[in-house]
Amino acid sequence: MVRTKEEFLTELSRCVAEMDDEKVSGIAKEYIAAGYSALEGIVDGLVGGIQKASKLYEEEEYFIPELLICSDAMYNGLAVLRPHLPQDTVEEKPKIVIGVVEGDTHDIGKNLVRIMLEAAGYAIHDLGRDVPLRNFVAKAKEVQADVIAMSTLMSTTMPGMKRVIELLEEEGIRQDYKVIIGGAPISPAFAKAIQADGYSANAVEAVKLVDRLVQAEQ
């Protein structure tokens, strides 16, 4: 079937947004074979699709499982398109250090936030779960991060978030990073109390929050 570039992009986007994680690789291959730009395929096709999926999540049509299948579809497409990006494409992505604070091993929520941030084009340095507090600061310095994102499911480990902010202050580098937090026991009031730069209730909101913080910086 002969498709125009626009038709291809629409189809790539649809595959991601409608959870067609098996078909997407084939479409991406055809798209490359037809000689179209890999970068456009990613930006206007795949990423466009994940944005649609995020919107559906916000509209409560999709939930976590659907969002994850959409992101699987996007990664399947990316695996095909990425090798075809021009060699000199240097992607200057804002960098985010993310992790579950020390004392807590529940990381499903954090992983979802990571996936959605990655899909939105951020470079993610995932420290995993039960992360020693100093590691957030060390990693942020090492990679010159823009944002530090912390989560926890347990109220017992919430004070660790405050401690990370204090560590940044002690080193005089608090202003170099935006700090955002989330997780079931976290509230906007708590974020404000520990002087975090932002809070989000879910992964889709987290992307918007980071977009806002990073744009304000530029």
Next chain:
Amino acid sequence: MEAPCGGTGTCGKCKVRLQSPGAHPADENLIAFFNAEQIADGWRLACLYKVNTDIYVDLPPQSSVSNIVSQGYMKNFVHAPYARKVLNTGGNADLHLGNNIEAVNVANSTASCCGVAIDLGTTTVVASLVDLNGGREIDTLSCPNGQKAFGQDVITRIHYAGTNSGGTEILQKAIIKDLRNLLNALCRRHNLTMDNIYDVTVAANATMIHLLAGISPESMGKSPYMPAFQGVLSLSGLDLGLPVSPYCRVYCLPAVSSFVGGDITAGILACGLEDPSEKTLFIDIGTNGEIVLADGEHFCSCSCAAGPALEGMNISCGVQAAQGAIEDLFIDEHTVQYTTIGGEPANGICGSGLLAAVAEMRRTGIIDKSGRLLSHSLVKTVAGKKRFIIDDKQNIYLTQQDIRQVQLAKGAILSGIYTLLKTVGIKATELQRVVVAGQFGAHLKADSLIGSGLLPPEWEEIISYTGNTSKSGALICLLSYPERTVVEAIAKNIEYIELAQLEGYETLFVKCMQFDPSA
């Protein structure tokens, strides 16, 4: 007033209306729970409102807790109490504790030799007065756990103990006060004195036992979630300040881990899971769902963070299981029929009603496999958000978000079940018995548990409800000294699986959120 979140402004259950609200800046936390009109009308969260001067507030309609399930299933066991009075040759009674004679001539007869079995729940405390020599339960009383003012679940209590100076002692005092009240009331009702209470057994989760003993529970609140001690704890009743005989010991049933406590080992004992002839799954559903699988050789357990949705928390019209709460529900094409606790006018929906509603919505196709609300005459869109209308007049409904909360709970519990089955190496169809224990379980129908996808569909015929087996396990330990050895062996032999650490757990959890029998 309930404060499930411990006063952090996240649960929205402590709503009050200020009679003269004045100009209070509406902060972000309020917006999550009230619209502008309500804020202007004076509605606030009590936990976040700072009182600077005398104020008058209106409280929401009072909710009272429904009848507490105080009885539980009990296997057969040998009557051989740890504490008992035995007539000596002089015609007086000696007090025997275990295999020893603790005191001679304590009384002139063997009458009035009593003990108390206690189920010390995070929410409710149940105490049962027992005639030890006669092997008979005399009376049972219950009260809310006085620690509730410091948070609804164990994590908030641990947090409180760890972040407030003297926090552990404050929580210990609160629970001792409850126990004193219950023991005094039981004695009063049966013309007994504190000297007649010779033995106490307590079944409770690890946090409650730590707090009862005045041991900091802090280490359990952080990975690797280690309790401060393991095994049985035997305390002096007098040292704790309980109104009991000077000889009275307080025997706390052993826990498996921080999140599979003595209340669960009590349940395993009461239900006879050590019997090798039956493959049994034991489940206690609550904010933390504890599951134990026994195949005759192995015991395997896990704890799932189901969250408070099944207790009616974080649900738009959610209420605790009390008078007026919708506890069961049936959809007949275009109308919803429901029953409430006590037959009172509906004031909200509790956990059992919530599961019944989800099961019915799934059965009638109002929600699809992914949990999404579809177009239906009972589904309305309000302010761009879909909701399932239960009672339009009373304004009781379930939003899409509420259904998502149930899916999260279901994902946690079902993934725990499948993990245990896989670990032990048996199929869901190979089980002979599924035992649903606990306060919440007692209000549930098999239809709701299966229909909402909380339990696998193969189990409909083999589910049984055992009620408060935490208490009945404590009772067995009170009446049968040899059974203490059994429960101690059970606690030692149970393997505990930390779900969050497992490879591939996340994928299973996500899969289990969907309404798909082949999960």
